Structures are given as C-alpha cells and as structure tokens.
Amino acid sequence: MSDVTMEQPQVADRAPQPRSSLRQPRLPRWAPPAVAITAAAVGVAIGLGAGLSSRIQWGLIAALLFVLGMYGLAARVEGRRQAKDRLATSLVWVCFLIAVVPLLSLAWETVGRGSKVLDGSFLSHSMSGVLTIQPGGGVYHAIIGTLEQVGIATAIAAPVGLLTAIYLVEYGRGRLAKVVTFFVDVMTGVPSIVAGLFVLSFWILMLDFGYSGFAGSMALAILMMPVVVRSTEEMLKLVPNELREASLALGVPKWRTILKVVLPTAIGGIATGVTLAVARIAGETAPIVLLVFGSQVINNNPFDGAQSSLPYYIYEQWAAGNEASYDRAWAAALVLIAFVMILNLVARGIARWKAPKHGR
Amino acid sequence: MAKRIDVGGLNAYYGNHKAIEDISMTVEPRSVTAFIGPSGCGKSTFLRTLNRMHEVTPGGRVEGKVMLDDENLYGPGVDPVSVRRTVGMVFQRPNPFPTMSIYENVAAGIRLNGGRVRKADMDAIVEKSLKGANLWKEVKDRLNKPGAGLSGGQQQRLCIARAIAVEPQVLLMDEPCSALDPISTLAIEDLIGELKEQFTIVIVTHNMQQAARVSDRTAFFNLAGVGQPGKLVEIDDTARIFSNPSVQATEDYISGRFG
Ligand SMILES: Nc1ncnc2c1ncn2[C@@H]1O[C@H](COP(=O)(O)OP(=O)(O)O)[C@@H](O)[C@H]1O
Ligand SMILES: [Mg+2]
Numbered sequence: 001m002s003d004v005t006m007e008q009p010q011v012a013d014r015a016p017q018p019r020s021s022l023r024q025p026r027l028p029r030w031a032p033p034a035v036a037i038t039a040a041a042v043g044v045a046i047g048l049g050a051g052l053s054s055r056i057q058w059g060l061i062a063a064l065l066f067v068l069g070m071y072g073l074a075a076r077v078e079g080r081r082q083a084k085d086r087l088a089t090s091l092v093w094v095c096f097l098i099a100v101v102p103l104l105s106l107a108w109e110t111v112g113r114g115s116k117v118l119d120g121s122f123l124s125h126s127m128s129g130v131l132t133i134q135p136g137g138g139v140y141h142a143i144i145g146t147l148e149q150v151g152i153a154t155a156i157a158a159p160v161g162l163l164t165a166i167y168l169v170e171y172g173r174g175r176l177a178k179v180v181t182f183f184v185d186v187m188t189g190v191p192s193i194v195a196g197l198f199v200l201s202f203w204i205l206m207l208d209f210g211y212s213g214f215a216g217s218m219a220l221a222i223l224m225m226p227v228v229v230r231s232t233e234e235m236l237k238l239v240p241n242e243l244r245e246a247s248l249a250l251g252v253p254k255w256r257t258i259l260k261v262v263l264p265t266a267i268g269g270i271a272t273g274v275t276l277a278v279a280r281i282a283g284e285t286a287p288i289v290l291l292v293f294g295s296q297v298i299n300n301n302p303f304d305g306a307q308s309s310l311p312y313y314i315y316e317q318w319a320a321g322n323e324a325s326y327d328r329a330w331a332a333a334l335v336l337i338a339f340v341m342i343l344n345l346v347a348r349g350i351a352r353w354k355a356p357k358h359g360r
Numbered sequence: 361m362a363k364r365i366d367v368g369g370l371n372a373y374y375g376n377h378k379a380i381e382d383i384s385m386t387v388e389p390r391s392v393t394a395f396i397g398p399s400g401c402g403k404s405t406f407l408r409t410l411n412r413m414h415e416v417t418p419g420g421r422v423e424g425k426v427m428l429d430d431e432n433l434y435g436p437g438v439d440p441v442s443v444r445r446t447v448g449m450v451f452q453r454p455n456p457f458p459t460m461s462i463y464e465n466v467a468a469g470i471r472l473n474g475g476r477v478r479k480a481d482m483d484a485i486v487e488k489s490l491k492g493a494n495l496w497k498e499v500k501d502r503l504n505k506p507g508a509g510l511s512g513g514q515q516q517r518l519c520i521a522r523a524i525a526v527e528p529q530v531l532l533m534d535e536p537c538s539a540l541d542p543i544s545t546l547a548i549e550d551l552i553g554e555l556k557e558q559f560t561i562v563i564v565t566h567n568m569q570q571a572a573r574v575s576d577r578t579a580f581f582n583l584a585g586v587g588q589p590g591k592l593v594e595i596d597d598t599a600r601i602f603s604n605p606s607v608q609a610t611e612d613y614i615s616g617r618f619g
Contacts, residue, residue: 250473256472
C-alpha cells in the first residue's frame with residue numbers, strides 16, 4: 001500500500017508509527033490523468049473492436065470508464081468517503097468536457113470554414129449585383145443592418161428594462177409588482193417568431209407601415225426587455241440593504257440613493273446583463289425574416305425599406321445551396337460570433353472597471 | 361446645536377407585529393444615553409424610530425410622538441429626509457460605500473444631497489470630520505483609496521465621520537462596536553466621550569461595561585416573552601442603574617441572573 005501513498009507530511013521521525021487515524025492513504029497526483037488516459041485508450045479500443053462508427057460513442061464509453069475507474073480505484077485505496085468525492089469530481093470533469101467539446105468544435109469549424117473568404121473586401125461590400133452562385137460579394141449591408149437593428153432595439157429595451165427592474169426591486173410592493181413580475185416571466189417565454197408575428201400584425205398589417213429595420217428592432221426589443229429586467233433585478237438585489245440604509249440615514253432622498261449609491265454599486269453587473277441580452281438578440285433570425293424582409297443591397301436607413309442582417313444573411317446564403325454561398329454563410333457566421341465575442345469582452349471590461357474597489 | 365429628545369407613548373410595528381410598546385423617555389442634549397436589554401427587546405427598533413428609519417422597513421409603522429426640542433418628528437408635514445439630516449445614525453456593521461474613496465465617503469452626505477460645495481470647503485469639512493472621528497492621522501495620506509480597504513475599526517470610524525460630516529444634532533449608534541476588536545472599541549468609546557460635547561448621543565450596546573464607561577444615563581428594555589412587545593423598564597443615571605436600580609429585573613439583568 002505504501003507504494004501508492006505520497007505527499008506525506010515531512011515529519012522528522014518517520015520511524016514506523018502506528019497508522020494515524022488522521023492520515024489516510026491517498027492516490028498520487030498523477031492518478032486521475034493516468035486513469036483518464038487509460039480510459040480513453042480502452043474506449044478507443046472497444047470502439048474499434050466492436051466496430052462502432054460514431055466517435056461520440058467512443059467518447060462516452062471512455063467517459064464512463066473514467067468515472068467508474070476513479071471510483072473503483074479510490075474505493076480500494078482511499079476508502080468510501082474519498083471514493084464518493086472522487087466520483088463527484090470525475091463526474092463534474094466529464095460533464096465539463098461534454099459541455100466544452102461541442103463548443104470548441106463549433107468554434108473550430110466556424111473559424112476553419114469562415115476564414116476562407118473573410119477579408120477586407122468581404123467586410124466592405126454588399127451582395128448588390130452578385131449572383132449567389134458566383135464567389136465574391138460581401139456582408140457589409142448585413143453588418144449595417146444588424147448594428148442598426150440591434151442598436152435601436154437596445155435603445156428601446158435597455159432603459160425600459162432598467163427602469164422596470166428598479167421599480168420591482170426598489171419600489172414594487174403588492175399587486176402591481178406581482179402583475180409586472182408575472183408579465184416579465186411570460187415575456188421571457190415568448191418565442192422569437194411569436195414576437196415577430198405580433199409586430200407583423202400590429203405594425204405592418206394593421207398600421208400599414210412597410211418592412212423596415214425598425215419593425216425588426218421592435219420585435220427584438222420585446223425579446224430583449226425581459227432578459228434585461230431579470231438580470232438587472234438580480235444585480236440590484238445583490239446590493240446590500242445596509243448601503244441603502246446608510247445613504248437614507250444621511251438624509252439622502254430615496255431616488256438619489258438609488259441613482260448615486262445603488263446603481264453605481266451594481267453598474268458592472270447591469271452592464272454585463274445588458275450586453276449579454278444584446279448578444280442574445282444579435283443572433284435572432286425569425287423576426288428579421290418576417291419584418292425586415294432581407295435585402296441584397298446597402299440600406300442605411302433603418303426606418304424605411306428592407307434591410308439585411310447577419311443571421312438573415314447566413315440563412316439566405318445557406319439556402320442558396322452552392323459552394324460560393326456556403327463559404328459566405330460561414331464567413332458571416334464568423335463575423336457574427338466575433339461581434340458577440342467583442343460584446344462579451346466589452347461587458348467584462350466594464351464590469352472590471354466599475355467593480356466596487358477593495359484594494360488598500 | 362444638540363437637541364433634547366422627548367418620546368411619548370411610542371409604539372412601533374412590523375406589519376401586525378408590535379415590536380415595542382408605550383415607550384416614553386427624555387434624552388438630554390449633550391449627553392450619552394445607553395440602551396441595554398436582551399436581544400429582541402426592540403432596542404434597534406426604538407433607535408430607528410428616532411430618525412424615522414423604522415418606516416424604511418417594509419411594513420414598518422409608528423404610533424406616538426418623538427419631540428426634537430419642540431418639533432414632533434411624526435407630526436403632519438414633517439419630511440423624513442430632513443429628519444434624517446438632523447438625526448444621524450451609525451450602524452452595527454460598518455457600511456462604507458464600496459464604490460467611493462475615503463474622501464468621497466465622508467463627503468457623501470453632502471454630495472449625494474446635491475450640495476454644491478467648493479473644493480476647498482469640502483476639503484475642510486472632510487478633514488474636520490475625519491479629525492472628529494479620530495481617523496485623520498491614519499488616512500490623511502490615502503484619502504483617495506477605497507473606503508472598503510480600511511480595517512473594521514477604521515471603517516466604523518469612517519462611518520462616524522460620514523455621519524458627523526452633515527452636522528446632525530443627534531447621533532444614534534446601534535451596537536457600533538459589536539463587530540470590532542477591543543482596541544478599536546476603545547478608540548470609539550473615547551470618540552463618543554469627545555462627540556458628546558457637540559451632539560446628543562444615543563448608543564445601543566450589549567456590553568455592560570461599555571454602557572457604564574461611556575454613558576451618562578442608561579435605559580433598560582425588556583420583553584415579557586417571545587412574541588410580546590418590548591418595553592422600557594426604567595431609565596436613570598448610569599451610576600444609579602448599575603449600583604442601585606429601582607426595578608428588580610434591571611438588577612437581575614445587570615448582575616447576569618437573566619438574559
Ligand atoms: N425587519 C423586521 N421585520 C419583522 N420583525 C422584525 C424586524 N426587525 C426586528 N423585528 C422584530 O422586532 C423585535 C425587536 O427587534 P430588535 O429591535 O432588532 O431588537 P434588539 O435590537 O433589541 O435585539 C424582535 O421581535 C424582532 O423579531
Ligand atoms: Mg439590535
């Protein structure tokens with residue numbers, strides 16, 4: 001047994017002692033990776049041997065072997081409590097991998113295929129006058145569309161959502177607050193196509209406005225608002241009540257307390273929440289198809305006429321179904337992912353910059 | 361500028377729960393009054409009725425009157441915001457504003473109220489308040505560092521500086537030392553002794569020795585049982601309360617035979 005025990009504390013007299021009840025044999029540090037490698041090898045062997053064609057099955061077999069192997073080994077060497085700990089740890093690791101592998105492969109695939117036609121000309125040209133079967137053309141009109149539609153949607157949804165959250169957390173008591181919370185919950189569950197249909201029937205069919213980026217923005221705002229409300233609410237609830245009381249006890253009115261103490265304390269989290277909500281709507285396709293209609297040419301005016309947008313462009317290029325349009329679809333997907341990534345980074349930057357300061 | 365507080369027939373509720381009942385007492389200006397009593401007897405609740413902070417709690421409600429010199433805090437048309445400017449408060453846990461520097465924390469009471477004060481004047485106010493709170497020497501070289509970076513005792517003195525910067529007439533302190541080590545506690549007790557030259561001070565404490573050391577008068581609160589409202593048992597000169605109280609329950613509590 002002593003060959004698997006390691007890392008014992010360096011006690012001066014290491015002479016044979018009775019085994020302390022406080023010290024138990026531990027698996028060495030390299031045991032988990034070793035088990036993982038073995039499990040992976042065995043998984044591949046079983047997969048090949050049994051002729052399983054799906055790599056995913058290989059992976060799952062290896063994962064199962066890893067979890068069982070760690071549990072068995074720990075149960076033999078370290079005892080039952082440690083074995084349960086190892087079981088939970090290895091399960092968490094496996095779940096982490098299962099979550100991360102598709103994500104990485106997605107990023108890999110998109111970068112690999114998208115970078116083929118992604119260059120300055122792709123970013124600065126529209127599809128005007130380009131046949132879908134031809135290579136060339138670009139995504140500029142879609143970028144303009146996405147920026148404008150998402151920008152307007154944010155300009156509508158962020159203030160409304162922010163104020164709603166402030167009402168719910170700081171003022172809302174009784175019936176009205178419950179009703180508002182209920183509707184926010186309902187709105188969270190509205191599918192994007194339904195939001196699109198709602199604006200379509202209301203704005204385009206009833207009020208007889210034409211297709212426009214703005215119509216799409218309204219649908220996006222409907223989708224964004226509940227997300228902003230929810231995340232802002234959570235952030236405001238995190239602000240300790242003591243700070244509000246400290247401010248009120250100084251004779252500061254409630255509205256100033258909210259504006260000058262509560263919001264600055266929570267602003268990092270709120271900005272992150274808003275940015276994530278923006279990222280979420282930037283990828284919406286359904287309402288755009290219904291309300292913005294799609295376009296091949298640059299239209300800088302979001303209030304008049306059809307526009308394109310990145311998700312719509314991807315959909316359209318993919319539907320065209322030929323080599324050149326596939327390339328463009330992947331490149332546009334890469335642009336969209338980059339856009340969302342940049343937003344996330346900005347949010348993190350703001351959160352770090354604005355975080356309450358603790359240093360000496 | 362210190363003012364006399366005169367409380368008459370005061371009840372305070374949390375929703376339907378009556379937390380304190382029929383409290384009447386007088387607090388003299390430029391004196392320190394200590395509140396003692398077992399946990400849950402309503403000391404904090406009563407303290408918070410003295411600057412209308414009680415009604416900040418959802419369901420919080422007050423009956424009765426609190427006279428500040430000759431003005432009833434609960435009279436019609438009284439603005440709780442102005443009351444709180446006159447009657448300052450220091451809380452049990454130090455709560456400096458985490459987004460603000462030491463300087464900004466002290467200036468907060470004035471700045472958050474939208475006061476336009478010249479930089480030089482503000483510097484003077486901040487220095488005076490920090491000196492008043494015995495903190496100036498320790499922080500004068502790092503006024504622009506975050507207030508949250510100070511030690512617990514320093515943070516509490518920062519909160520006291522913040523409270524006295526708006527020049528209140530009464531200062532309420534709810535167990536201001538309970539989260540602090542003995543040395544910081546001593547620093548704050550010394551400070552209380554100095555502050556009473558200018559302010560009327562009311563302090564809640566669980567520490568008998570502290571009450572005996574810092575206060576001129578002591579009020580003992582008690583409650584008949586769980587769920588019953590807390591009541592004022594007696595208020596008297598501190599020396600008398602600790603040597604020869606007129607009520608048996610007070611003596612039991614002070615000598616540790618109870619609570
Ligand atoms: N926020 C609150 N909501 C409801 N009841 C409360 C609240 N705070 C205190 N109470 C009740 O009021 C009574 C007095 O509490 P408190 O004033 O905090 O006592 P003390 O400060 O003397 O320990 C207690 O019974 C307590 O349960
Ligand atoms: Mg208390």
